[in-house]
Amino acid sequence: MQYSTLYRLFSETRKICTDSRKVEEGCLFIALKGPSFNGNDFVLSSLQEGASYALADEPRPEFKDEPRVIQVENGLVALQSIAQEHRHKLRIPIIGLTGSNGKTTSKELLNSALSRTYSTYATKGNLNNHIGVPLSILEIGTDHEIAIIEMGANHQKEIQFLCTIAHPDAGFITNIGLAHLEGFGGEEGVYIGKKELFDHLISQDGKLFVNADDTKVANAAQDAVCVTYGKSDACHFQGEFEIQDNRLIVHWWRDIDPYKRTIKTQLTGSYNFSNVMAAVAVARYYGVPDVDIRRGIEAYRPDNNRSQIEHTNRGNTLIVDCYNANPSSMQAAIENLSLESSERKVALVGDMLELGAVGPQKHQETVDQLRTNGIEAYLVGELFGQADTTGFEHFRTTEELGAYIKVNPIEGACILLKGSRRMKLEQLLELL
Numbered sequence: 001m002q003y004s005t006l007y008r009l010f011s012e013t014r015k016i017c018t019d020s021r022k023v024e025e026g027c028l029f030i031a032l033k034g035p036s037f038n039g040n041d042f043v044l045s046s047l048q049e050g051a052s053y054a055l056a057d058e059p060r061p062e063f064k065d066e067p068r069v070i071q072v073e074n075g076l077v078a079l080q081s082i083a084q085e086h087r088h089k090l091r092i093p094i095i096g097l098t099g100s101n102g103k104t105t106s107k108e109l110l111n112s113a114l115s116r117t118y119s120t121y122a123t124k125g126n127l128n129n130h131i132g133v134p135l136s137i138l139e140i141g142t143d144h145e146i147a148i149i150e151m152g153a154n155h156q157k158e159i160q161f162l163c164t165i166a167h168p169d170a171g172f173i174t175n176i177g178l179a180h181l182e183g184f185g186g187e188e189g190v191y192i193g194k195k196e197l198f199d200h201l202i203s204q205d206g207k208l209f210v211n212a213d214d215t216k217v218a219n220a221a222q223d224a225v226c227v228t229y230g231k232s233d234a235c236h237f238q239g240e241f242e243i244q245d246n247r248l249i250v251h252w253w254r255d256i257d258p259y260k261r262t263i264k265t266q267l268t269g270s271y272n273f274s275n276v277m278a279a280v281a282v283a284r285y286y287g288v289p290d291v292d293i294r295r296g297i298e299a300y301r302p303d304n305n306r307s308q309i310e311h312t313n314r315g316n317t318l319i320v321d322c323y324n325a326n327p328s329s330m331q332a333a334i335e336n337l338s339l340e341s342s343e344r345k346v347a348l349v350g351d352m353l354e355l356g357a358v359g360p361q362k363h364q365e366t367v368d369q370l371r372t373n374g375i376e377a378y379l380v381g382e383l384f385g386q387a388d389t390t391g392f393e394h395f396r397t398t399e400e401l402g403a404y405i406k407v408n409p410i411e412g413a414c415i416l417l418k419g420s421r422r423m424k425l426e427q428l429l430e431l432l
Contacts, residue, residue, distance in 0.1 A: 003081040006072070009053050010082050016138050017051065018079065018131070025050040031057060031075045032131065043069055076131070083134030083165050090140060090147075095282060096166055098151045098159055098197050099174025100190065101329040103128065105267070105306055106174050106275040107150045112300040113283035114146055116292035121147040125304075128152035133162045146286065151197065154183035154354065159196035170285075171197050172209035172278050176216035177328025182356030195220040209281050211274050229281040230274065237281040241273045243339065246309050246317060246414075250276045254284075263294050266301045268309045268319050270339070271332035305417075305426050315412040316432050317342065322417040322425040325352045327362040331369060333418045338373040342414035348428060350398065350419020351381030363387045376413075378404075380423060398424050405431045 010016060015027035020042035023029060029046035031039030031054065040058040044066065047054055053068045055078050063069040072078040087094075097106060104126055111122035121144040123136045128150040140147050151162045176194045184190045198220045201208050208226035211217045212235050218228075229237040239252035250263045250273060265276060276297060283293045302308045308320040317340075321333055330352060337345055347370055355362055364387040370377045371391060379387075379394045380401050395401040405428065415432060417425045 003078065003085060006055070006070070006078060007082050007085040009070075010086070010138070013052060014138075014141065016079070016082070016135060017046070018135070020046055020049075023049040023051050026052045028052060029054040030079050031055060032079070033057075033075070039075060079131070080134045080165055083137040086140070087137050087165065087167050092140070092144060092146055093169045093286070094147045094149055094166055096149050096151055096163065096168030096171035096197055096201075097174065097278075098153065098171075098194055100177035100194065100326065101332070102174040102272070102275045103150050103152065104304075104323075105272060105302065106172075106278050107148050108302075109275055109279035109297055109300055110282055111148055113279050113288055113293045113296035114148070114286065116296045117283075117288045118145040118286070119143055120145070123148065123150040126150065126152065130158070130161065133165050137166060153193050154180035156184060156189055156193045157196070159193060160200065163197065163200035167204070168197070168201065168206060169204075170207035170209065170282070171201055172282065173197055173211065173214075173217045173220060174275060174278065175211060175214045175328070176220065178326050178355075178362070180326070180354050182354045186356075186358075191216050191220070198222070198224070207285070209278060209285070211278065213274055227281055227285055229277040237277060237284065239273065239277050239280070241270060243268075243270065246319070246340070248272050248276070250280075252277065252280050261290050261294060263297050265297060266309075267307050269307055269321070269333065269336045271329070271336060272307055310429075312432055314409065314432060316410065317414045318429070318432055319414070319416045320426070320429065322350070322419050322423070323421060325350070325418050325420050327352060327355070327365070330366055330418055333416055334366070334369050334373065334375065337375060337414065337416045340414045344413040345375050346410055346413045346415045347375050347377040348401065348415060348417045348419075348425060349377060349379055349384070350423030350425050351383040353383075353420040353422060355383075359383050360386050367392065380419065380425070398427055402428055402431055 010028050013026040017027040017029050018032050023046045029051040040056050043054045043056045055070050055072050057075045114120045121140045149166045153159045184193050202224050210221045210226045210228045212228045212230035228235040242249050248265045248267045251260045253260050305320050305323040310318040363383045367387045377392045419425045
């Protein structure tokens with residue numbers, strides 16, 4: 001069946017479903033496959049639950065007598081192709097973003113700023129891969145005036161492919177650091193992979209927004225005409241920051257207007273300065289008034305264990321940033337903790353995964369940074385267990401650390417929680 005025909009089926013209800021637990025009346029169900037699931041098992045039940053049609057990529061006998069089951073060669077390719085068709089019909093700007101750290105925070109900050117002026121769509125959660133991006137594109141409706149699509153990757157050519165679905169008109173790279181080193185094939189591979197967004201925009205005469213404080217991002221922009229932001233006097237949007245009561249405050253101005261605007265964010269960490277500046281630069285470019293940019297960014301409250309500040313009845317101030325971790329974000333988080341005014345600073349850090357051969361080295365560097373800064377630390381995971389942890393407590397699992405804290409409570413401290421998602425450090429929150 002032609003993908004244009006499949007798009008017409010989608011157009012009837014504008015609802016796509018790939019999760020049999022979330023079937024909506026009238027939706028188009030698409031069977032996808034993964035290591036531990038096969039959507040073809042739920043094709044008939046999705047129709048019983050109210051789906052109008054279902055796409056299957058296995059010719060099972062039980063499908064033959066059901067005219068609403070449509071056979072396709074590959075369910076994922078069908079999903080992506082329908083999304084490409086939908087993107088071609090959209091007549092609104094789409095802003096793409098990627099980066100090693102801060103993608104979701106930057107997306108939410110920008111969404112909060114843009115939505116003061118526009119009916120805005122933004123990627124929900126972190127649906128930023130080869131499945132999430134097409135699903136996000138298909139959620140953009142006729143009432144939306146601008147869209148923000150987050151794109152993640154753990155190997156080269158992935159951003160390039162996602163750009164063929166999202167076709168962004170503008171975009172930015174938050175930073176280029178040390179994330180997914182194993183999949184990208186090292187630091188140079190990360191640079192090449194993230195640069196693919198700028199490569200696409202340059203080829204399509206799109207607008208680049210460039211974090212001039214990140215040398216790799218600036219280099220990735222080549223000689224393209226772009227809008228720059230950062231601390232440098234040479235930037236179109238310039239800024240500086242301070243930390244008050246664990247909160248980031250950003251002062252920004254333009255190269256053509258030195259008047260300083262102030263934004264008092266709900267974020268922690270100097271590393272969020274560039275995320276705020278990206279939102280400022282992009283929103284201002286699209287005509288959002290300064291006052292609405294400020295109101296939008298100040299209204300954003302981080303959640304889902306990203307750059308959150310919490311105060312507990314044990315007298316602790318928690319910096320909850322344990323949604324994920326890589327060497328770049330870990331280094332920035334520890335540096336931020338070292339600058340806190342609290343007399344007692346504690347780091348609860350878990351393994352950083354997907355680093356490949358350099359994993360042991362990067363974990364040792366983290367331990368050395370903690371030691372150099374005189375930070376009290378509790379280390380969790382097998383990779384930290386391979387490092388010289390002299391002077392620190394080490395635990396194989398988060399559960400073991402939790403049991404230790406129950407007996408040895410931490411009180412009156414500024415505490416950082418940072419580790420890869422699979423370490424589940426958020427389980428410790430109720431103990432702090």
